[in-house]
Amino acid sequence: xNYMPGTASLIEDIDKKHLVLLRDGRTxxxxxxxxxxxxxxxxxETVERIHVGxxxxxxxxxxxxxxxxxxxxLGEIDLEKESDTVLQPVSIEEILEDQRCQQQAKQEAExxxxxxxxxxxxxxxxxxxxDEY
Amino acid sequence: MSDSExxxxxxxxxxxxRCQGDRESGSEAEDDGGMEECTLLQEMGxxxxxxxxxxxxxxxxxxxxxxxxxxxxxxxxxxDESPGPPSPxxxxxxxxxxxxxxxxxxNGRPREKRTLRRGEVFEDPAIMRTVKSxxxxxxxxxxxxxxxxxxxxxxLDLDTWMLSPFGPSQTSVGPMLQDQAxxxxxxxxxxxxxxxxxxxxxxxxRRPFPMxxxxxxxxxxxxxxxxxxxxxxxxxxxxMSPLLTRSPVCPRPPFGSPQHYMQPGMTVPQPFTPKMLxxxxxxxxxxxxxxxxPSANPMxxxxxxxxxxxxxxxxxxxxxxxxxRSHRGENLDPNGQLMSMKxxxxxxxxxxxxxxxxxxxxxxxxxxEYYRRLEAKMAEEEMLGERGKRxxxxxxxxxxxxxxxxxxxxxxxxxxxxxxxxxxFSPRRAIDAVHxxxxxxxxxxxxxxxxxxxxxxxxxxxxxxxFMVLLEVEEGEKRKRSMFSEEEQVRLEEKISRRVxxxxxxxxxxxxxEDSEEFLPCLLVSKGKRLMARLLPxxxxxxxxxxxxxxxxxxxxxxxxxxxxxxxxxxxSLSTVIGELSFNQLIGVLKxxxxxxxxxxxxxxxxxCQNKFGISLLYALLSQGxxxxxxxxxxxxxxxxxxxxTETVFLVARRLSRSSLVEPLLLPSNLxxxxxxxxxxxxxxxxxxxxxxxxxxCPAVPS
Numbered sequence: 122x123n124y125m126p127g128t129a130s131l132i133e134d135i136d137k138k139h140l141v142l143l144r145d146g147r148t149x150x151x152x153x154x155x156x157x158x159x160x161x162x163x164x165x166e167t168v169e170r171i172h173v174g175x176x177x178x179x180x181x182x183x184x185x186x187x188x189x190x191x192x193x194x195l196g197e198i199d200l201e202k203e204s205d206t207v208l209q210p211v212s213i214e215e216i217l218e219d220q221r222c223q224q225q226a227k228q229e230a231e232x233x234x235x236x237x238x239x240x241x242x243x244x245x246x247x248x249x250x251x252d253e254y
Numbered sequence: 255m256s257d258s259e260x261x262x263x264x265x266x267x268x269x270x271x272r273c274q275g276d277r278e279s280g281s282e283a284e285d286d287g288g289m290e291e292c293t294l295l296q297e298m299g300x301x302x303x304x305x306x307x308x309x310x311x312x313x314x315x316x317x318x319x320x321x322x323x324x325x326x327x328x329x330x331x332x333x334d335e336s337p338g339p340p341s342p343x344x345x346x347x348x349x350x351x352x353x354x355x356x357x358x359x360x361n362g363r364p365r366e367k368r369t370l371r372r373g374e375v376f377e378d379p380a381i382m383r384t385v386k387s388x389x390x391x392x393x394x395x396x397x398x399x400x401x402x403x404x405x406x407x408x409x410l411d412l413d414t415w416m417l418s419p420f421g422p423s424q425t426s427v428g429p430m431l432q433d434q435a436x437x438x439x440x441x442x443x444x445x446x447x448x449x450x451x452x453x454x455x456x457x458x459x460r461r462p463f464p465m466x467x468x469x470x471x472x473x474x475x476x477x478x479x480x481x482x483x484x485x486x487x488x489x490x491x492x493x494m495s496p497l498l499t500r501s502p503v504c505p506r507p508p509f510g511s512p513q514h515y516m517q518p519g520m521t522v523p524q525p526f527t528p529k530m531l532x533x534x535x536x537x538x539x540x541x542x543x544x545x546x547x548p549s550a551n552p553m554x555x556x557x558x559x560x561x562x563x564x565x566x567x568x569x570x571x572x573x574x575x576x577x578x579r580s581h582r583g584e585n586l587d588p589n590g591q592l593m594s595m596k597x598x599x600x601x602x603x604x605x606x607x608x609x610x611x612x613x614x615x616x617x618x619x620x621x622x623e624y625y626r627r628l629e630a631k632m633a634e635e636e637m638l639g640e641r642g643k644r645x646x647x648x649x650x651x652x653x654x655x656x657x658x659x660x661x662x663x664x665x666x667x668x669x670x671x672x673x674x675x676x677x678x679f680s681p682r683r684a685i686d687a688v689h690x691x692x693x694x695x696x697x698x699x700x701x702x703x704x705x706x707x708x709x710x711x712x713x714x715x716x717x718x719x720x721f722m723v724l725l726e727v728e729e730g731e732k733r734k735r736s737m738f739s740e741e742e743q744v745r746l747e748e749k750i751s752r753r754v755x756x757x758x759x760x761x762x763x764x765x766x767x768e769d770s771e772e773f774l775p776c777l778l779v780s781k782g783k784r785l786m787a788r789l790l791p792x793x794x795x796x797x798x799x800x801x802x803x804x805x806x807x808x809x810x811x812x813x814x815x816x817x818x819x820x821x822x823x824x825x826x827s828l829s830t831v832i833g834e835l836s837f838n839q840l841i842g843v844l845k846x847x848x849x850x851x852x853x854x855x856x857x858x859x860x861x862x863c864q865n866k867f868g869i870s871l872l873y874a875l876l877s878q879g880x881x882x883x884x885x886x887x888x889x890x891x892x893x894x895x896x897x898x899x900t901e902t903v904f905l906v907a908r909r910l911s912r913s914s915l916v917e918p919l920l921l922p923s924n925l926x927x928x929x930x931x932x933x934x935x936x937x938x939x940x941x942x943x944x945x946x947x948x949x950x951x952c953p954a955v956p957s
Contacts, residue, residue, distance in 0.1 A: 128605070128609075130601075130602070130605065132598050132601065132602065135592075135593055135598075136589075136590040136591070136592075152589065154589065154592040154593065155592050155593045155597070156593070156601065157601060158601055158604045158605065163592070165592075166589075
């Protein structure tokens with residue numbers, strides 16, 4: 122039940138497991154322990170989950186304090202449904218490797234694109250934001 | 255808290271526990287120290303070492319007994335460790351401490367524990383385990399029950415001693431026992447309830463969070479129940495009897511010498527458990543440490559307005575119900591309730607402040623409208639026969655009544671002005687509301703000064719109030735024009751005239767100022783002059799003329815005290831009034847000009863010539879006279895009026911030609927012709943010159 126109907130508040134989300142997406146593209150999963158008026162979050166038993174394709178890997182991170190402005194979105198995780206996933210957990214090393222490959226491929230593609238555009242005299246303007254999500 | 259403190263505390267922590275469990279053994283004080291250190295060492299080792307939690311071997315290794323050592327000799331166990339760095343694999347050595355498992359060495363750390371009294375340590379429920387390098391959130395903040403630190407690795411490490419009983423391998427160590435006991439307790443308590451999944455380490459099939467990643471472990475984990483690194487935290491949450499009975503699951507150390515653990519009569523090797531009793535959890539914990547709680551938040555210095563300080567009862571109810579409900583459900587979550595009710599309320603209050611509004615229907619239109627429609631719909635449905643639906647939850651925002659209370663002006667005695675005090679409710683003070691300390695008054699007594707100040711403030715207050723009424727009047731006047739129905743117009747006109755009279759009366763005799771001249775107190779204030787200027791058009795002829803008379807009568811005083819040079823604002827309205835004067839009335843007014851002032855031999859005229867407003871007024875009057883005279887309409891002049899008029903003109907002319915003139919606001923063009931009539935050419939020319947000189951940039955107005 123909402124304390125303040127008609128408003129959004131994180132109070133009800135306290136002590137629940139959440140998935141938080143940050144502006145730098147990271148995905149964190151943790152128990153939301155504390156909030157404040159800026160929606161700064163304290164996540165407990167945080168795990169950074171890296172997704173590559175259908176695989177994911179978790180890196181345990183401990184306690185996270187996230188500045189509110191860096192949060193893109195967050196949502197509660199249903200603990201019962203948490204395990205019903207088609208995603209396949211792998212080891213950290215593996216996922217990091219996969220991620221590296223993925224990043225490389227992306228960069229390569231980006232580079233190629235820029236190259237092609239440059240040949241045609243078009244320049245892609247720099248992204249205004251540094252948001253990676 | 256410094257690390258050393260924590261360490262001390264944690265050091266003291268375990269020995270005591272051990273002591274309690276060790277009663278029969280009659281452990282020595284030294285052992286206490288040893289135990290403290292051991293705990294710490296062990297923690298450190300766990301932390302630093304990337305141990306495979308669920309690796310019994312590792313675990314087992316830790317508990318290997320050194321053949322030459324007496325396993326029960328904790329001293330040996332701990333003492334031996336001095337040289338070793340914390341990093342290397344957990345305690346190779348020795349003695350599987352009966353209480354603890356991994357006991358890496360601390361670099362020559364002296365055993366200081368005894369310095370800390372047991373009581374101290376026990377008092378702080380937050381001290382569960384601390385690590386040298388990182389302050390425990392819990393130890394620093396006693397409100398935090400869970401002292402899980404840093405990476406889950408650590409906690410996972412800790413869990414090694416919690417885990418084994420449930421793992422396939424039954425090679426658990428002493429510490430496991432305590433967990434067993436705990437588990438038993440939990441089990442018995444919570445059999446009826448389904449504990450939240452992550453905490454349910456009783457159910458081997460559930461995979462609690464977080465999953466331990468890492469290839470190392472992954473494979474080995476397999477289907478092992480991944481225990482949440484919370485296990486130990488349970489200890490703090492669950493009050494336990496000092497004498498924990500042996501749990502049904504008896505841990506069997508790999509090397510099979512439980513006796514060692516059960517050693518000197520220790521029922522359960524438990525560094526922490528006995529302490530649990532004395533720990534106060536959650537709500538009962540001492541006040542939160544400053545560094546994170548809102549109470550220390552600098553924001554708190556901001557004073558909530560009274561009506562917001564108390565959380566709305568509805569919200570409070572909701573919050574507490576919810577809290578109770580969640581609290582019951584989360585009984586098993588030792589990490590929960592990091593945020594106390596107080597903090598939640600604080601945040602809600604803060605959010606509510608932003609919703610404050612004197613006019614919610616204006617400020618929060620969409621919300622209000624939505625709920626209005628929703629309720630209307632509900633009401634309709636109800637009427638149509640459906641059972642009265644429960645009222646949709648509506649947010650009750652704090653409706654703010656206009657804050658009348660205003661922190662009084664900070665006036666330091668004897669200061670020249672006021673201190674600029676701004677708060678979030680009044681960011682900018684009306685600085686000019688406080689009258690500047692005039693130097694002349696310095697010789698007055700304190701009391702008189704105070705009275706003067708008080709009076710002035712009263713006057714200002716009155717003026718402000720009357721201004722509001724005036725604004726209403728002007729507004730009404732504007733609306734009148736756009737009104738269609740006669741009736742409404744009439745009504746409006748009545749209202750306007752009533753208001754105007756009210757202002758007039760109040761200006762004439764301001765309340766709270768008994769013995770004052772008519773209008774004068776207000777006219778002495780620049781805003782009062784402005785008020786009068788705007789009011790004049792609305793006044794009846796007689797009233798307006800009365801005002802004019804007052805102004806001219808007190809002109810010297812007004813001019814004298816017009817520090818802001820606000821008099822000219824009255825000129826336009828007054829000139830309009832003058833324009834409607836009859837000759838007789840005009841003469842009456844002019845008489846005031848030519849009278850000598852009581853204080854000096856000077857004429858009001860003289861002084862008027864030196865003042866912009868004064869001279870303009872004079873010119874306006876003369877111009878009016880001239881106009882009247884030169885017009886062909888019959889004049890109702892009284893006896894001696896003409897004489898007075900001529901006299902005045904002469905006087906004025908003489909005065910004007912003699913003294914340098916101040917530039918008037920407006921120079922009526924018929925003045926020259928006026929003077930022409932009465933004066934000789936020479937004088938006229940002189941006058942002309944001097945007037946022109948003074949009116950270089952003054953607009954000439956054809957009368």
